[in-house]
Amino acid sequence: MSFSIDDRECLVIVGPSGSGKTTVLRLIAGLEAPASGEILINGKVMNHIPAGQREVAMVFQNPALYPQMSIADNLQFGLRLRGIPSAEAALRIREAAELLGLTEFLQARPNELSGGQRQRVAMGRAIVRRAPVLLLDEPLANLDPPWRAELRQDLANIRSKFGTTMAYVTHDHLEAMLAGDRLAVLRDGRLQQLEPPRIVYQRPANLFVAEFFGFPAINLFRGRLLQSDGKLFFQVAVSSPSSSNEFCLSMDARWAPLAEKLVDRTVILAVRPEQIRPAFSHDPRPAGATLLAGIELVQSAGAELLVRASSDAVAFNARVPASDLLAPGQKCAFTFDTQSAGVFDPVTGKAFESP
Numbered sequence: 001m002s003f004s005i006d007d008r009e010c011l012v013i014v015g016p017s018g019s020g021k022t023t024v025l026r027l028i029a030g031l032e033a034p035a036s037g038e039i040l041i042n043g044k045v046m047n048h049i050p051a052g053q054r055e056v057a058m059v060f061q062n063p064a065l066y067p068q069m070s071i072a073d074n075l076q077f078g079l080r081l082r083g084i085p086s087a088e089a090a091l092r093i094r095e096a097a098e099l100l101g102l103t104e105f106l107q108a109r110p111n112e113l114s115g116g117q118r119q120r121v122a123m124g125r126a127i128v129r130r131a132p133v134l135l136l137d138e139p140l141a142n143l144d145p146p147w148r149a150e151l152r153q154d155l156a157n158i159r160s161k162f163g164t165t166m167a168y169v170t171h172d173h174l175e176a177m178l179a180g181d182r183l184a185v186l187r188d189g190r191l192q193q194l195e196p197p198r199i200v201y202q203r204p205a206n207l208f209v210a211e212f213f214g215f216p217a218i219n220l221f222r223g224r225l226l227q228s229d230g231k232l233f234f235q236v237a238v239s240s241p242s243s244s245n246e247f248c249l250s251m252d253a254r255w256a257p258l259a260e261k262l263v264d265r266t267v268i269l270a271v272r273p274e275q276i277r278p279a280f281s282h283d284p285r286p287a288g289a290t291l292l293a294g295i296e297l298v299q300s301a302g303a304e305l306l307v308r309a310s311s312d313a314v315a316f317n318a319r320v321p322a323s324d325l326l327a328p329g330q331k332c333a334f335t336f337d338t339q340s341a342g343v344f345d346p347v348t349g350k351a352f353e354s355p
Contacts, residue, residue: 001024001189001190001191002037002191003191003194005165005167006165006181007163007165008159008163008164008165009165009166009181009182010155010159010165010166010168010179010180011166011167011168011180011181011182012168012169012170012175012176012180012183012184013167013169013170013184014169014170014171014172014176014183014184014186015171015185015186015187015192015212016171016187017171018188019187019189020186020188020190021137021169021171022137023189024167024186025135025137025167025169028041028046028056028133028135029051029054029056029058029135030046030049030050030052030054031051034047041055041056042132055131055133056131056133056134057131057133057134058126058134058135058136058137059122059123059126059134059135059136059137059139060122060137060138060139061137061138061139061141061142063110063118063121063122064122065110065118065121065122065125066110067109067111068109069109069110070107070108070109071097071102071108071109071113071121072106072107074110074121075097075106075121075124075125075128076089076093076128077125078125078128078129079092079093079128079129092130093106093124093128096127096128097124099124099127099154099157099158100120100121100123100124100154101120105117114147115142115143115144115147116143116144116147116151119139119140119143119151120151120154122139123139123155123158127158127162127164130162131164132163132164132165133165133166133167135166136166136167136169138170138171139151139168140152140170141170152178152179173212173213173214173215174215176197177197177201181196182194182195182196182197183195183196183197183200185200185208185209185212187208192205192206192208193205193206193209200213201213203342203351203353204270204342204351205350206344206348206350206351207270207349208349210270210351214273216273216306216308216317217273217317218270218273219270219271219273219317220268220269220270221234221236221247221268221269221271221314221316222237222266222267222268222269222346223235223247223266223267223269224237224264224265224266225251225259225262225263225264225265225267225343226248226264227263231250231251231256232250232251232256232258233249233250234248234269235248235249236269236314247291247314249269249336250338252337252339252341254339255338255343258352261352262343266346267343267344267345267352268343268344268345268346269338269341269342269343270341270342271337271338272340273307273316273317273318273319274318274319275336276316276317276318276320276334276335276336276337277318277320277335277337278318278320278324278326278332278333279332279333279334279335280324280333290333291313291314291333291334291336292311292331292333292334293309293311293331293332293333293334294309294310294311294329294331295308295309295326295329295330295331296309296310296315297328298327298328300322301319302322303321304320304321305319305320305324305326306318306319307319307320307326309332309334316334318334
């Protein structure tokens with residue numbers, strides 16, 4: 001893989017377990033050596049620079065604080081090893097404690113703090129070094145949602161105050177979307193896509209990326225693209241010969257320029273659950289077709305309902321407003337937004353891009 005992280009950017013490295021996320025951080029930090037290629041920081045090749053001499057700091061999933069030391073001593077320990085004068089160290093510790101809300105806990109021991117507070121200490125221990133690059137290896141994985149939200153804000157404050165460049169590893173697709181300026185999506189040690197979160201979600205480069213992001217899972221329909229009267233249609237490949245409910249979607253006009261290339265070709269159409277709406281919904285959406293389907297499952301997610309529905313032709317997930325008041329056993333007509341859909345090659349998994 002080859003990529004760069006911009007100055008003061010937060011690049012989130014995301015992917016499933018075993019995809020190589022932590023290895024990338026360890027290579028940047030100098031804890032692993034690359035077999036080939038180069039690692040540069042501020043234009044300087046780092047391959048043979050020891051970890052302790054690189055201008056990077058690292059925060060791990062486990063804070064690993066010294067239990068016998070006070071919080072102040074935990075923050076000061078690394079500075080003392082680097083020969084930072086006491087007055088300068090005290091200034092840095094006070095500044096970090098104020099930024100992270102730790103001032104009143106400086107004389108406490110780690111076991112007197114909550115998990116979120118201990119992780120703040122770990123972040124403080126990294127930022128007192130004043131390293132221009134901060135590496136974060138799943139720092140919020142063990143925390144409750146309220147603490148995650150607070151620490152995400154802390155990281156934003158660190159970037160704002162110190163101009164820190166961050167590489168942030170997570171396997172959580174939602175965490176990645178919330179934290180990153182750009183996402184580097186990995187699979188089996190290979191870079192799949194490197195884009196801002198909005199682009200990764202709305203225009204995934206391949207089926208792996210499309211399926212990795214979003215909940216419930218994206219809907220994938222295999223079928224053919226057909227052309228009639230100058231318009232492009234998608235016809236689903238119905239698995240049951242006895243199916244009486246043909247599923248044919250009118251493709252949005254943005255796909256028309258690809259008609260010559262894709263017509264009569266088998267493709268996979270990807271439609272996210274929020275792009276499927278009941279026909280009576282007050283939320284206006286571009287509609288490619290209306291499909292009558294039976295509702296099998298409805299789960300409440302607060303302001304939204306997560307719906308599983310099926311017809312003779314297809315089954316699909318939908319995410320609809322709670323005000324739509326759907327219930328299992330109902331029949332409902334659904335509309336599909338093909339303007340925001342994706343079209344993929346079923347062999348390579350790569351996306352076909354509209355012009």
